[in-house]
Each structure stands twice: as C-alpha cells, then as structure tokens.
Amino acid sequence: MSPESAAAQPSGSDTAVQTALLLARLRAVGVAPATVSDAVLAAAAAAACHNGRRIIRIHGAATSTDVLVLGWDGDTAPAAGLVSPQLWLGLSPVPTLVWAACLRAAWPEPGLAPFPGRPFPKTGIVSLCSALGADRKSVEQALERTLPDAHLIVAEKTVCRLGAAVAALPPAVVEGLRRGHHLLPAPQADAPDLEQLPVPGQASAHEIPAETDAVPEASDPYVVRSAIAALETARRPVPRGALPLLADPAMRSAAEEILRPCGRQLLQTADGNWTTGFCDSVADALVAEGTGTLGTVDRAVLALVLLHTVAIPRAQGRHRHSRWTGEPHAVTLAALASNRKISKVAMSAALRRLKAAGMVAESTTGHYVPGPALDRLSDERSSMLWEDLILVGRPDGHLAAAIRRRRLAALPSDDDGRPADGPAETDHV
Secondary structure: OOOHHHOOOOOHHHHHHHHHHHHHHHHHHOEEEOOOOHHHHHHHHHHHHHOOEEEEEEEOOOOOOOEEEEEEOOOOOOOOOOOOHHHEOOOOHHHHHHHHHHHHHHOOOOOOOOOOOOOEEHHHHHHHHHHOOOOHHHHHHHHHHHHHHOOOEEEOOOEEEEOHHHHOOOHHHHHHHHHOHHHOOOOOOOOOOHHHOOOOOOOEEEEOOOOOOOOOOOOOHHHHHHHHHHHHHEOOOEOHHHOHHHHOHHHHHHHHHHHHHHOEEEEEOOOOOEEEEEOHHHHHHHHHHOOOOOOHHHHHHHHHHHHHHHHHHHHOOOOOOOOOOOOOOOEEHHHHOOOOOOOHHHHHHHHHHHHHOOOEEEEEOOEEEEOHHHHHOOHHHHHHHHHHHHHHHOOOOHHHHHHHHHHHHHOOEOOOOOEOOOOOHHHHO
C-alpha cells in the first residue's frame, strides 16, 4: 500500500463520492496522480469496468508519483458503425500524421509493446512530416500542444516520448497498429541517432484489477456499454435515431445506473438527442479543486462569444430558444477584439484553446459560434450560464441584483452564520 493510501480508509459513502470524483477527474483531464486510497481505487476500477473502461496505473514516468489513466476495454472501445463518423472525436489530418510519425519513431519494434517506447527527437518528426507535405507550423503546434494535451506524447525541450494515453490503448487497437506498423512514416535516414538520446527511467504500466460481480442488470450489458461509449466519445449529441435503445425506459435506466458511479449522467437535449455530462455535484467538486476549468482569459473570451452569438441576438428577437447551439449567429475575431482589454494575440490563442475544448466552434473559417461541449450542460448549469451572461451584460440591473442575492443566500454559512466564500461569477462560464 502506498504512503498516501495508508491513511484511514474512507467510509462507504465517502468512497462512492471519491470514486466518482476520481473517474470524473480522469475524464476531465486525462491523467491524475495515484494518490487515492486502495479502497477508492478498487471501487473506481469496478465502476469503470461496468462502464466499459479500465484504469491503468503508470509507474516510473517523468513524475515521482504514479499516475492513473482511463482507457477502453477491448470489447467496448468505440467502433465504426454505431454512429456517424462525423460525430466522432478525433485528431485532424496534420496531428494524425504527426502522431503516426511519433509512434513509429518511439516504437521501432512492433513485436514489443508500444509503451513506454523510446525517446525521439522533435527535429526528426518536424523534418519528416514537412517532407511529406504538412505545414511546418502546424506540425510544430501538434508536437507542442495538440498531442501533449491528448496525452499521446510528452514533449520536452528537444526530445519527445510516448504519453500515458498510449498505455491505455485497448489490446485490439494495439494489434491493429502492429499489423499496420509497416505503413507508419519511418524516420528519415539523416535523422538524429536515437541510440544517442538519453533514456529516462523506464516506465511501466499495469491495469488495476476490477471486481465485476455487481454489474447492473440489463437485457444486454454490452449494448448498453457500447451506447455509452458512443455518447462519451461523440463530438456532439447523438441523434436519437442512432441510439433507439435509449427510447426503452429499462435500457435508459441501465445506462444511468452505469454512468452515475463514474460522476456522469445521461442528458437529452431539447431536440430529443442524447449526450452525457458531469453530475452537478461532481462538477462543483471539480471546479472547487480547479480541475478541467478554463483560465481567466479563456472564460472572458467565451463570455464575449456567447454575448455576441446568443445574448445579443436573443435580445433582438433573433435567437428564439434557450439552447446554446443550432443558430447561425457567428462572431469574428475582429468583432471580439473590439474589447480592448484583451489583446488580439491573446484572444486568438484563447479561441484555439476553446475550440480544442469544444466550447467554441467555427461555422465557417474565422466565424465563431458556441461549441458542442455546451450541449453537455445540465438544465441547472445551463440556467446558471444564462444568469452569468446577465451579470456580465448588465451588472447594475435589478435582475442581476436578484441573482446575486439568491446565490448569496444559497451559499453555506460558516460558524459565525455568514455565507462562506463561493466561486466567482466567471467560474460558471
């Protein structure tokens, strides 16, 4: 037992809360330190297994603390045919090419496991992908931001290595990559000698065993888990016609029972389509610890996008429903940059990050609209976001004052009977 988990084991109710928070943390940021108790880790592994997921523990990585990563099992991993390919989350073409080159450089022997692989130089990947026709700046951006954010690689100054997400690849995916290994772009002949690169302490990965006796009853658990996999990995809400099983109350209840211990919930949009999102209590806990939240500039830019594309059109009678998406009202960077408190460079960088997070999308190049991640908000969270727009747009109005009074009254009180400090208004945006 690790020193962190040697402390008193949590009670059953505490274990359930911490289990949901751990799995939500992994869902939000991809990787989390393995600092929870053994009881919580075992419960999380069981809940993940019911959901078609598995937890991988990685030892000996760049950090001194073991880390956890969430992956799909071999049977439930999202596959073609269940939903339209246009709905899938995935890498765009240039990052896909860069990832293929990174994998080949770090994994020269397909007979071995890909993780942890060998370190490889950044310059070799940039040269190889540029020679294959990719834009050099886009390749560098993929190496510096896109692939590290997805935990597919870890980028240091001049050297990269495979990231924690590679350790969580399902065996079927690894086998497919092994069969197609000869198709991966190989390093150029004049690339730096990999043998001369410093090799860090070798990392190892193993799956946390899960007790699966208490799998929720369902007429076909595999079908339910496959539907959940489609919802969890879809870029936007899945049309109800693509998942007709959720029209059955029994199957819908089974999906909800599987999602709840993971801190997730099943949501139906106003159009009747399906998606998943964080449970409100779990979302509050993530915000309180600062996990998966937006930075100050990103929140401000998102607020500006929503003001220009939703709040103002709604005040003018052009936005006739309460949804965040689905309307053609777009805003350009030039219009957003009229707010001179944020530089155009900082705003452009924030828009890139918001697009990557799904908070913002582009209707056409350079025209920004609310992103599909906003469809994963519960009704309560969506109402809070509407209130935040009121607070931002007309902070001195009577409605804003009423919102503040109600929120202040809802805060828990300290020992003196005074409301305790709560999250700032912009934390809800």
